[in-house]
Amino acid sequence: MWLMWGIGVLGYVLSITNRTSLSAVGVDASHRFDADASTLAMFAVLQLAVYGFMQIPVGLWLDRWGARPIMAVGMVLMAAGQVVIALSPTVGVAIAARMLLGAGDAAIFPGVLRLIATWFPAQRGSLMMQLTGIFGQLGQVVALVPLPLLLHATSWEVAFGALAGGAILFSVLIAVLVRNHPPELPADVSVDTDTGTITVVRSAVDTRQGIRAAWEQPGTRLAFWTHFTTPFAGSAFVMLWGIPFLTAGEGLSTGQAAAVTSVYVVAGIVLGPLVGMLSARHPHYRSRLLVLPAIGAQMLLWAIVLLWPSPAPTWLLVALLIALAVGGPASMVAFDFARAHNPAHRLSTATGVTNVGGFLAGLLAILFIGIALDVQGASRPDLYTDEAFRWAFATQLPLWLLGIAMILRERRRLRTPPR
Template identity: 25%
Template sequence: MSTTMDTDHPGTEYRRHPGARILHGPHRTIGGVEAWVIWVLCALFVVWLFAIQTGYAVVSPEIQKTASLTVAQISLASSVYTWAFALCQFFSGALLDRFGTRPLLAIAVMFVTAGAFLYAQTTNMATLVIAQIVLAVGSSFGFVGAGYVGGQWFPAARYGLMFGLVQTLASLGSAVGQPAISWQLDHMTWQQLLNGFGAMGVLLIVLFALLVRNPTPGPEALRQATARPPLFASIFKDLGKCFANRNVVLSSVLAGVSFGSMLAVGVLWGPRVMEARGADPSFAATLTAMSWLGLAVGAPLFNLLSDHWHDRRTPAIVGVLLQAVAIALLIYLPKETTSVSMVVMFAVGLFAGAHMLGFTVAGESVGGALVGSSAAIVNGICFIVGGVLQAVPGRLLPDNPGLSDYGSALLMMPILLVIGALAGFFIKETAREPSS
């Protein structure tokens, strides 16, 4: 057995059985400088992988030409990433609950880096699919990992806001990244661009290995760690507890249709619809970036409004319904009008910010010990729905689709958003009035 010092009570030791979670102490200043350094690094990881992920909307036409692929194959490859991500996501949250961020996040960055380099070597469908799967394994720890850090290194009352800020930074990165990637493709090949992303990943690996730690738990958390069952039994037990919670399931449905629609629009279909409406590819990428800019505003905004009104359900339901209206306008506006298109794309992202309340509700419904698992389930459902909304329309579209073809294929998005809003009515309120 080894011993661990309680940094809150110097001189006290707690015995730790072999196989219990490896702890790195003393690192327990909640909300302190180290907490912010680790959170910023995790946020940078999310921004970087989001840039790779959403850059697919801009790079995919070049890959399609180089590898002689069809639109259906490009959309299928995009959905393979999404489904692989969703599958890994369910386990990543439970692993974070079990082991913490070190060394898991450094390993995750390694996978994304390897995926970026593989991505740059794409010459056929098989290579593209393998690259997408490797990227997905690493990426599954990114967003949930940043949310986990916010929940472990900061006060519990700030969990939703810290998670929203991660989404804000990721969305801002996507909003800036898509036009930047489009501009860079005029000055370099898409292979060089993706190799550049891989080089950035090597730097992140070093920073994560050197700086990211787990917060040292107090005596109660140590006692729980020594009593944990074997790894796989623990993972499935934690997932089972979360899936048995009605709020986790319903908030996953609401968040899933909201972010899934946003992902499908922001990663794949947004630029294609805009091009069918008459926009040139570079301007279509700029318009799509407006949706990510909207999400950057909406992600923390809905949490702030929810905290102010002490109401999780109503802002979530209203936001998802307004998102349905915005996507319907995106699909069915007859012609490309610059000002109207920019407002509509911004609104799609702004109201998609309501999906962040799904993470807040799920986390508040299960408690701190399962916060990683609950966040992973919500995020996993988000990407499963996103995968469906990327793959299915691709199967419905002809080889050279027009605007009316997109209108028919993408009709499922506003329909699913209405269903998600209906699920919100059955969520049990988790917001608490401040104590007097």
């Protein structure tokens, strides 16, 4: 049981490392591929788009073949993507490689959740999912610190080749050691040890009537807009634009920038259980107590940073990263909304609809920042300025305002009984 989860969660750590592997080396990537800011943004945008698009097929494949083969293939795809990135001669090929990596990455987290559902008692599922999310964020630390150190000590080819090698190693470990379900069980089922209830584990999303029915439920729309609004600023920062902003814009060294950005991971680990506890204790006040304050904190800290005379003090940048980190745990409240307002047979569909919100906002934020840099003439690292970054990050404001307006709207509809 613990071996299955241990291999799965270490594989998830590696997938997070691969997913965010350009976050600390974005400037190096821009130089290597001679890419302007908008083109650099496309690395992350298309990667996220493929990741989101693959969630439904991955769910169907997990139902048919189980976690082991799907996770192993996902690791192979990530390895292939990193090999192409390591050797790519052109930016177009490199972007295609990131899309391949996104496809492989899409298989890992759902696969780990599948292993939890089939190997652990149903009563432990929520705790194990929280632990998986917490441990998985350590992959961002690997991407922020060891990866750039390895790249600058050796070469681009060696650094990304090492990531590919790690993915191949885990594809073998998963194929050899992981089993879809315990040997005493005939299929992928979840067992409630208190009641003896056995439930077939399903990951599929109903792509026909289910999506329409889920969207017609105000609780699903509230979940979508909650997940749309809370995490995108943190995603844009840690996936691509954070390190360039801190180094080229704020004048920090690469090591200092990595240390500041690591606060995002640590704060997320600390705040995640607290947000989960508050969500469980105050289910009727989640929007007012957790979601809207988290969004407000992000907007307030970004406003202070953008208005502060350059360069911003380190304590303020740390405060900004803590505010951004709150968005991750707050975004998980969205899935509580989806779960509470949809019947069990439609839960996977509602969860899938909810998940789209975060990825949509994240890729839009990354793209808007890149376009804004290009429009200001700060298209390359040697042209990046603090002022250009400040105007670029201000493009997040319309996304926040849209999200807040829709959250308030759907919350009001949810609380208004139908006539």
